[in-house]
Amino acid sequence: MPRPSQKQKIMSAALSCFAEKGYDGASNKDIAMASGTSEAALYRHFESKEDLAKSLHMHYLNMLVSKIEETAVSRRPTLEKLRDIVTLMLDSYREETSAFRFVLLNVHEHMWKLPRKTRYPVDTIETLIVEGQRSGVVRGGDSRILASVFLGCILRPILASLAPPGFAPVLVKNRRHDKTIAEAAIAAVSAATK
Amino acid sequence: MPRPSQKQKIMSAALSCFAEKGYDGASNKDIAMASGTSEAALYRHFESKEDLAKSLHMHYLNMLVSKIEETAVSRRPTLEKLRDIVTLMLDSYREETSAFRFVLLNVHEHMWKLPRKTRYPVDTIETLIVEGQRSGVVRGGDSRILASVFLGCILRPILASLAPPGFAPVLVKNRRHDKTIAEAAIAAVSAATK
Numbered sequence A, B: 001m002p003r004p005s006q007k008q009k010i011m012s013a014a015l016s017c018f019a020e021k022g023y024d025g026a027s028n029k030d031i032a033m034a035s036g037t038s039e040a041a042l043y044r045h046f047e048s049k050e051d052l053a054k055s056l057h058m059h060y061l062n063m064l065v066s067k068i069e070e071t072a073v074s075r076r077p078t079l080e081k082l083r084d085i086v087t088l089m090l091d092s093y094r095e096e097t098s099a100f101r102f103v104l105l106n107v108h109e110h111m112w113k114l115p116r117k118t119r120y121p122v123d124t125i126e127t128l129i130v131e132g133q134r135s136g137v138v139r140g141g142d143s144r145i146l147a148s149v150f151l152g153c154i155l156r157p158i159l160a161s162l163a164p165p166g167f168a169p170v171l172v173k174n175r176r177h178d179k180t181i182a183e184a185a186i187a188a189v190s191a192a193t194k
Helices: A006-025 A028-035 A039-045 A049-072 A078-095 A097-113 A121-135 A143-162 A178-189 B006-025 B028-035 B039-045 B049-072 B078-095 B097-113 B121-135 B143-161 B178-189
Strands: none
Touching: A006 A028, A006 A039, A006 A049, A006 A097, A028 A039, A028 A049, A049 A078, A049 A097, A049 A121, A078 A097, A078 A121, A078 A143, A078 A178, A097 A143, A121 A143, A143 A178, A143 B143, A143 B178, A178 B143, A178 B178, B006 B028, B006 B039, B006 B049, B006 B097, B028 B039, B028 B049, B049 B078, B049 B097, B049 B121, B078 B097, B078 B121, B078 B143, B078 B178, B097 B143, B121 B143, B143 B178
16 A cells, blocks of 8 residues: 555544544644644645635545446446435435534535535435436436435444444444345335335 | 513524524624624623523524424324424424524534533434334334434435525525425434335
8 A cells, every 4th residue: 555645644633633622622733733844834735724625525435436326327226326325425424424424514604615516425316316207217206305314324323323332322332223224215216105 | 472582582692693694603792782682681691602602502402302292292103193292393483593593503613512411402303203113114123323313314405505595495485395304314214114
């Protein structure tokens, strides 16, 4: 594996600092310290903490969207692709919990400042909803609404499991609840007739 | 109708200021000005902006939870009660959009600092999931996970409709999509056999 670049080191340190202290709580100094570089190095790569946070957000969002799109374009049945997207998102959450947490919990602060052309998971899911409505396997209704519902089925349990222990079963530790979430999400968008 | 108290005036002004400028952007001075009172009056009722925000959060959360609990304890069939909760939440969102926005978008910043005994919508929904599992109308699986999924079916489309125009159909303007959301949410938690 190639050694991480200075920029990668800073991004990875920022993610840890944001996870630990929150976006507001983590200073550029904290991030520089954690990355083993300097504030000067940080400013060589990023204009500001906001710029760094936005880069992080875009980076992880793009990674997730690419995986979702890869699944979406395969020639498999629509509902199977949707089911794969549930698994893929839950696995991404487990593999990159800090990143997922950052994107999910900061989404409202930052998302509307992301470039207009940014692709979101809901966009790709919506294309599958439309595809499934054409072939009759997905229920009728506004495709954007149904795509949001589908996403909500996955993200809300993740959000709950990001809360302190005791609040909800912690999805990050095992796949025990994945089947429940996948079946519920598929049922939410499936056409009633089988 | 009785005249709003000074405290109510301040809370209502704070909600508008937070909606307009965000929690970080709105100062105590802004809130005092908008309420037609003074900063001194604000500090008579609240220790700090955070204390005021927390009071607002608790106030609207309690209002919503009370409505949900009222529905939950009726003697109607479980799935009908769950369907009523969807309608109730979408109506609350339309009636009190700023409050809903505040509670929904600030939930991650503040919720874990709310008192430990705070009741959340997910708690009441979970009791209905358990009730439905006992009678066989709700699918098997962890009740907390299924309650989160159900909530996600409602909240994610609301979240999407809080985004700027063009991002998603704006639920606040009409009830056209309510049926789609209700049916999808019910299907998500229903037992497969009818």
